[in-house]
Amino acid sequence: MNKEKNKNILKAFDNYKKIVFPTTNDINFWHSVVKWAISEYQSKPPSLGINFESVFTTHDLDYKSFHGLLKVHKEIFTIKTIHLESHSQSFFIWVMNLSIIKIYNASETFLLNTIGFIYFPNIKYRNNNKKFHELIQREIKNHLKHKNFKFDTKNNKHLILFLKSKSSKFKTFINRKINVDLNTKWEDFFELISILRNVIAHQGMAVTLDNINEINSKAKDVFQKHFNLSEDLDGYLQILPDKERFVGFIDLINKFTLNTIKFIADKPDFTFLEMK
Secondary structure, X not given: OOHHHHHHXXXXXXXXXXXXXXXXXXHHHHHHHHHHHHHHHHOOOHHHOOEEEEEEEEEEEOOOOXXXXXXXXXXXXXXXXXXXXXXXXXXXXXXXHHHHHHHHHHHHHHHHHHHHHHHOOOOOOOOOHHHHHHHHHHHXXXXXXXXXXXXXXXXHHHHHHHHHHHXXXXXXXXXXXXXXXXXXXXXXXHHHHHHHHHHHHHOOOEEOHHHHHHHHHHHHHHHHHHEEEEEOOOOOEEEEEOOOOHHHHHHHHHHHHHHHHHHHOOOOOXXXXXOO
């Protein structure tokens, strides 16, 4: 691989790292700070505790002008010291779930950029990732059609099929279990994070029976190790990340992403990513 490709992959890794690393740092840091702050508030006399209130407001605009009256809904949102732990849990649930979307998109971007650099060097890299990725996706699909592969673009399955057709090392890696104590293979793990990303982004974190069956058929042990399901007030099952184990789940995404890049770049280790 020439120096230009190495340089481009290293830059793509830097972009990936700038998204993922601060996310894990924020979750770890603010989890510990909030836990400490709750303990501090709960140790104070009730008169010195938290009593936060807010209401839902917006301006009722006239359709012909910028003028409007501020309207307030009757419902009042409150947080008191005794409720801090439950509100903290709710806060971290949506932060961790949204971080899955953020990290999955970073992983997908890193993979598509590297696929372009390695397999389609004639496609000029563009700062507009969307246009560049559209061209890469088109070439991937053309390759699969040329090889007479039947492929499915759901959950980016076609990317895995393409890479298996291009790299024997990746093909071996993707069919291995992710750990000795787990049955899930790397290919199924990638599909798991794709499923979770779609559920969180398009279903408001609400899990359907079909989603549960799909998760259980692909990566039940990994999911149960890092997540729980809880029924909300409307009867929908919601994804609940385990705060203590969630960063470990992100670490699995890092393992998948960086090792995939290593194998398709045909490198022996992570030195090319300036990791020692």
